[in-house]
Amino acid sequence: DSFVIDWRAHCTSTNSALIEATPADDGFIHVLIADRQSAGRGRRGRQWLSWDDGSLTFSALWRFAPGAPVPAGLSLVAGLALARALEELGAQGVQLKWPNDVLIHGDKLAGILVELLPGRGRTPAAVIGIGINLQLPADAQVPEQRGVTDLAHALDSAPPTRATVLAAVLAELRSLLDTYAAAGFVALRDAWQQRNAFADLPVCISGEAETLQGICRGVDEDGALLLETAVGMRRVLVGDVSLRAG
Template sequence: MSKRNERMIRVIELLADGEFHSGETIGEQIGVSRTAISQYIKDIQALGLDVFRVTGKGYKLSQSIELLDEAKISTALTALSESQAPVTLQRIVGSTNDSMRARLQAGQLLKAGEVLLAEAQTAGRGRRGKSWYSPFATNLYLTMYWPLNRGMSAAMGLSILVGTVLAETIRASGVNDVSLKWPNDVLVDGKKLAGILIDLEGQAVDSAHAIIGVGVNLSMPDWLEMPIDQPWTDLQSELNNQPLLRNEWVAKFIAALRAALMEFETHGLAPFIRRWLDFDDLYQRPVNLEFGERKLQGIAQGIAADGALLVDVAGQVKAYHAGEVSLRYDPS
């Protein structure tokens, strides 16, 4: 991380308590002049944090924030009797998936279940090349590494597993109306709360590697303009403003995902298909499927043993491993 970014992060850490801090005090703490602080504040605002200034008092965040903390997460994982694969926090990255892949391609040895967390992404990615909006300290940007000893074929349906674990963790937090939209969206009352992006490295039959990216809207401020082209929500809103402890929630999700991946190694996808159906947003509903220029309509019938979407098309149930799916509404 550049010196400038390190100083910017230090300013955010000072302001995280939601109290006023004078420019002079901030400058002394990070080793720059008072006049340089205003530019750091502009950089912080560009990350999606609401900072304002009052003459005679200094700078203040509009509300306090709970920053992610490696030590707190590790302590929580230990309390959950969790294996201690490394959990690394980088405040700002381009993309957590890209960073994890770069480490893998550089020949670093990664442990199964190793995690990279970020407070913000400057080049976050969704499926099909879409960008993933990633403001600072409001959401979860997580990538977990998992080896695929049986090759890429073992990754079939992996998004089903991850989505199921996400939905179960969200429901356990106190949110009831959670659903899953094949292949990788988590919804609450029809609004997107989380998404999954899985990148694969390696060979089809020899050992391969899964880079599992997860983005969850945790506590998006009302004032923040979201460049998202679909209805969305965040976990804090769905909890009716009950306190959301970010570090605790992240630890619970990491523990649940690692446990699920270990179960997947032994039993395959079958246990997760049953659990997915408890959340299936599309089941027995009319859907549209798009494959580039090709389009078809049918009735969703759940998912197959390998995680493919089952659709009844003109009385014949077919399995689809790819495609853009949406609900089809009957105007009558």
């Protein structure tokens, strides 16, 4: 009921195109979806690969209330919305890798890229970009990625259409963003932690300046990762950091 959807044949990156378009502040969540993305992006300028019908690539622009806290937990909220939508479609064992990946049996099924738009005198906004593998080609090669999977594998059948998956994700996103706006990440924390792929496991967090090792003890009320290290509990903020099994 509350979306404006622009479905294009082609985009370089739906995140870039939506940021460029800066849709009106009209109370709707503006969504841009592309049949084909030629320059899909991950974090730190990394590539996101997609295969036309075999992938769902879209971005949603969400405006948060003026004066709202910096939405650090947004990529976790989006991840939870994705996980719940995939579960509704029948996928089992969906897990979340902090801060922005969706895994099944340790393999990456979907990724999220949240980018903040400066307010420029208007309400600040976030672009939430989502890429989901529906059905990878048999010879798909994803650089740097340890394990990749798709929804067809998770369901052991032909995947639902992109429109079906999009509708399921948008419905969850709408509902979880409403909860997040009203009550903050803390209201979604338990649901996120139930799906934490690395709960109580040793992990390595590498950022620009340092690498931390410890046991993943979930996330705090803001979505920061709690890492139990040899020198005590550390909070790791959502940012340009990577988590690996350690």
